[in-house]
Amino acid sequence: MKSIGISMGLQRSYRYGVHVGYSDAITELGAVPLHLSSAAIVGLVGGPDAIDQYIDKVVEGLDAVIISGGWDVAPAMYGEEASEWVEETEPARDILESSLIRAAIRQNKRLLAICRGIQILNVTLGGTLYQDLPSSGFNNHSDTAKEYEPSHDLRFEPDSLVYSLTEGATAVNTLHHQAIKDLAPSLKVTATAPDGVIEAVEGENIIGVQWHPERLWKSDRRHLGTFAWLVGD
Numbered sequence: 477m478k479s480i481g482i483s484m485g486l487q488r489s490y491r492y493g494v495h496v497g498y499s500d501a502i503t504e505l506g507a508v509p510l511h512l513s514s515a516a517i518v519g520l521v522g523g524p525d526a527i528d529q530y531i532d533k534v535v536e537g538l539d540a541v542i543i544s545g546g547w548d549v550a551p552a553m554y555g556e557e558a559s560e561w562v563e564e565t566e567p568a569r570d571i572l573e574s575s576l577i578r579a580a581i582r583q584n585k586r587l588l589a590i591c592r593g594i595q596i597l598n599v600t601l602g603g604t605l606y607q608d609l610p611s612s613g614f615n616n617h618s619d620t621a622k623e624y625e626p627s628h629d630l631r632f633e634p635d636s637l638v639y640s641l642t643e644g645a646t647a648v649n650t651l652h653h654q655a656i657k658d659l660a661p662s663l664k665v666t667a668t669a670p671d672g673v674i675e676a677v678e679g680e681n682i683i684g685v686q687w688h689p690e691r692l693w694k695s696d697r698r699h700l701g702t703f704a705w706l707v708g709d
């Protein structure tokens with residue numbers, strides 16, 4: 477039985493948490509979800525190398541990793557000052573997830589990065605983010621009234637993995653106010669929104685999506701496809 481790591485983050489009530497749709501998807505597919513929070517690394521001494529060594533051991537025990545949604549990535553992670561539009565951040569989570577991403581890539585484990593996940597993925601691999609979409613000239617991508625249903629269309633690269641996995645579902649929910657700006661060199665864009673916002677990227681054993689399939693698959697099974705890829709052989 478496969479074990480799938482799922483990152484989680486601080487909630488506004490100062491409890492660690494993550495939407496149940498991620499773990500339910502993994503359970504539905506016959507694998508075991510294991511949640512990972514920044515509490516795993518805050519007590520480690522020895523700096524970044526010690527964190528990477530520890531997380532490398534953690535990932536050795538996993539078959540694949542989900543980097544989940546959450547608060548904003550701290551702009552310091554991509555060398556910028558935070559603008560007035562940046563909301564809550566959790567710097568320890570940025571460090572945890574960057575380390576998980578590097579370990580998964582080193583070990584050729586599959587990686588599914590969702591919402592905040594696609595953003596920290598891009599930053600970890602050398603890219604940057606729009607700190608806020610509406611104030612950067614894009615549409616509002618935070619449609620919380622449609623958390624569990626499609627809100628905007630997608631334009632897929634037709635030969636992409638994510639297009640084949642989602643079986644023609646061309647509209648998605650949208651619960652983000654940041655997005656990829658400069659793309660990391662090792663990633664390619666495989667879907668965009670009508671206003672040009674990057675909505676999916678792929679790399680070797682990596683899929684990143686800006687939408688939330690964990691909140692769509694129970695009403696539309698096509699959105700289980702990316703999780704099925706993650707758990708598959």
Ligand SMILES: [Mn+2]
Pocket residue numbers: 617628649650651652669673675686687
């Ligand atoms: Mn969107």
